[in-house]
Amino acid sequence: MQTQHNQLFWKAVFILIMLCLGVGIYVSSKAIDYTWRWERIPQYLISIEPLEIRAPFDGSVSQVDEKRHRITLDSDYGDDPFVVENFDDLHVSEGDIVFEGDIIARQEHWNLGPLSWGLIMTLKISAVSLVFAMIIGLFVGLARLSSNPALRYLSVTYIELIRGTPLLVQIFIFYFFIGTVLDLDRFTAGVAALAVFTGAYIAEIVRSGIQSINPGQMEAARSLGMNYVQAMIYVILPQAFKRTLPPLAGQFINLIKDSSLVSVISITDLTKAGREVVSSTFAPFEVWFAVALLYLVLTGALSWAIQKLEKRLAASD
Amino acid sequence: MTNADNKSIIVAIDVDKIYPNGCHALKKVSLTVEKGEVVVIIGPSGSGKSTFLRTLNQLETISSGSIVVDGFDLNSKHTNINRVREKVGMVFQSFNLFPHKTALGNVMLSPRKVLKKPEQQAEEEGRELLYKVGLADRMDNFPSHLSGGQQQRVAIARALAMMPDIMLFDEPTSALDPEMVGEVLDVMKTLAADGMTMVVVTHEMGFAREVADRVVFMEEGELVFEEQPDRFFSSSNSRLQRFLGQVL
Ligand SMILES: Nc1ncnc2c1ncn2[C@@H]1O[C@H](COP(=O)(O)OP(=O)(O)OP(=O)(O)O)[C@@H](O)[C@H]1O
Ligand SMILES: [Mg+2]
Numbered sequence: 417m418q419t420q421h422n423q424l425f426w427k428a429v430f431i432l433i434m435l436c437l438g439v440g441i442y443v444s445s446k447a448i449d450y451t452w453r454w455e456r457i458p459q460y461l462i463s464i465e466p467l468e469i470r471a472p473f474d475g476s477v478s479q480v481d482e483k484r485h486r487i488t489l490d491s492d493y494g495d496d497p498f499v500v501e502n503f504d505d506l507h508v509s510e511g512d513i514v515f516e517g518d519i520i521a522r523q524e525h526w527n528l529g530p531l532s533w534g535l536i537m538t539l540k541i542s543a544v545s546l547v548f549a550m551i552i553g554l555f556v557g558l559a560r561l562s563s564n565p566a567l568r569y570l571s572v573t574y575i576e577l578i579r580g581t582p583l584l585v586q587i588f589i590f591y592f593f594i595g596t597v598l599d600l601d602r603f604t605a606g607v608a609a610l611a612v613f614t615g616a617y618i619a620e621i622v623r624s625g626i627q628s629i630n631p632g633q634m635e636a637a638r639s640l641g642m643n644y645v646q647a648m649i650y651v652i653l654p655q656a657f658k659r660t661l662p663p664l665a666g667q668f669i670n671l672i673k674d675s676s677l678v679s680v681i682s683i684t685d686l687t688k689a690g691r692e693v694v695s696s697t698f699a700p701f702e703v704w705f706a707v708a709l710l711y712l713v714l715t716g717a718l719s720w721a722i723q724k725l726e727k728r729l730a731a732s733d
Numbered sequence: 734m735t736n737a738d739n740k741s742i743i744v745a746i747d748v749d750k751i752y753p754n755g756c757h758a759l760k761k762v763s764l765t766v767e768k769g770e771v772v773v774i775i776g777p778s779g780s781g782k783s784t785f786l787r788t789l790n791q792l793e794t795i796s797s798g799s800i801v802v803d804g805f806d807l808n809s810k811h812t813n814i815n816r817v818r819e820k821v822g823m824v825f826q827s828f829n830l831f832p833h834k835t836a837l838g839n840v841m842l843s844p845r846k847v848l849k850k851p852e853q854q855a856e857e858e859g860r861e862l863l864y865k866v867g868l869a870d871r872m873d874n875f876p877s878h879l880s881g882g883q884q885q886r887v888a889i890a891r892a893l894a895m896m897p898d899i900m901l902f903d904e905p906t907s908a909l910d911p912e913m914v915g916e917v918l919d920v921m922k923t924l925a926a927d928g929m930t931m932v933v934v935t936h937e938m939g940f941a942r943e944v945a946d947r948v949v950f951m952e953e954g955e956l957v958f959e960e961q962p963d964r965f966f967s968s969s970n971s972r973l974q975r976f977l978g979q980v981l
Pocket of ligand 2: 782
């Protein structure tokens with residue numbers, strides 16, 4: 417009972433601190449005379465834009481089908497009939513004579529704003545990099561444990577080189593040097609840099625995961641007639657994967673965050689989109705908070721998915 | 734092949750094993766096992782029993798000597814060790830079940846992936862084997878939900894699923910609580926009665942007396958003495974006497 421009260425008390429303390437933080441941010445923005453304009457943000461995520469549909473030629477409205485939202489326009493000069501579908505507002509009725517350029521209908525267009533496009537780009541670049549990073553990490557991790565010195569030294573060299581230099585520098589090298597030599601576009605160069613960078617960290621996770629499996633597992637698998645590859649695929653890696661899921665999740669989340677650095681090579685990811693929106697809205701606080709929130713949504717969804725997976729894999733415990 | 738007639742299924746001659754750290758674990762060990770024979774190896778800790786057993790399916794390579802198992806010369810470059818291991822089942826002291834697979838999944842894995850048996854056939858045979866070792870009601874349990882004795886019986890079934898010609902046991906009951914030793918030994922006795930060729934490292938003298946066709950005594954990497962059980966236990970070999978005096 418006593419502890420329960422205590423718990424409640426500290427939860428209240430937590431909420432109080434969070435409130436203070438919020439108030440603090442608000443007050444400090446007042447102090448620097450900042451006017452919050454949150455209403456400007458949504459349009460950069462999604463906007464509804466009216467699209468005017470104009471007559472392409474002189475003619476008459478031959479048919480209006482209200483139910484199917486479809487009108488047909490016949491030309492005076494023998495052009496093919498012009499058909500408009502899925503309009504939201506109609507400006508003519510059946511039999512009307514129209515001239516070229518007249519507005520005959522309006523459509524409402526849902527447009528994704530730059531922040532949404534940025535989010536999609538960030539998602540795309542992270543997902544593609546992740547796939548390659550996993551492949552690189554798996555093979556380098558295995559090479560790291562190989563008895564072949566060439567493979568072992570190669571993997572160690574790669575891991576040390578990548579972990580010893582900043583990602584930003586690697587992105588520049590990939591874009592300006594390797595990208596020029598191999599004629600890579602921005603996206604490919606960005607993905608390559610992120611995959612190679614993350615792959616080095618995943619390799620270390622894979623190595624430690626495999627090493628954490630009791631050698632008896634490999635012996636049991638081999639003594640049943642499996643070759644090394646079969647033993648790895650069916651016995652060692654499934655166990656290692658389960659054990660390395662938490663550090664892998666951390667690495668995936670890092671990858672999403674690290675992807676913001678590709679904005680330096682003019683890939684319009686979420687961060688670059690944020691910068692562009694700031695320059696057109698003059699609402700930097702709101703934009704950066706919104707961008708942070710969007711990153712949080714991505715990373716949060718990923719954490720959640722991996723936790724689900726962990727629960728499912730825990731069935732054998 | 735030298736002194737082995739066609740009934741010898743294991744012929745090890747002058748086997749030496751020196752570990753990379755310099756430990757001389759086997760010194761000129763020679764042993765011949767006939768088809769259907771049960772050979773029990775005993776000896777003090779560190780005498781090289783496990784090492785010798787593990788050379789028979791090449792979990793350890795040997796430094797010199799020769800081993801022919803089931804017609805395969807383990808020294809030969811043309812021998813595919815995976816094919817040998819299919820025919821040589823091994824049971825470990827620490828079970829080494831695959832923790833991410835159920836009992837049935839453990840038994841089915843290698844027949845499916847190595848022998849490429851169809852799922853249905855592998856499952857049928859797996860169920861039958863688990864039934865034989867008394868685990869009909871535990872097929873879908875994961876190893877973590879099985880007792881030690883049950884786990885070891887799954888491990889035996891798993892090895893048997895490859896339809897081996899030879900079964901190697903490395904102290905199969907040493908990690909078990911005393912009340913579970915019997916159930917595992919019973920499975921092994923049934924197996925011996927069915928004519929399986931077995932090489933068993935164990936401290937269970939009762940098992941050696943009752944089931945073995947021959948008992949082998951190892952000490953300090955040497956095969957000191959081998960004899961039929963009744964003569965073995967009444968032998969006057971001084972090194973054996975000293976060891977038996979300690980364990981019995
Ligand atoms: N992987 C290894 N590397 C180096 N030395 C080893 C290795 N495995 C075993 N040895 C050594 O080889 C000798 C024989 O060991 P082995 O495990 O074969 O003995 P054992 O008779 O099975 O003993 P126990 O009854 O304790 O299982 C011991 O001196 C041991 O220290
Ligand atoms: Mg041993």
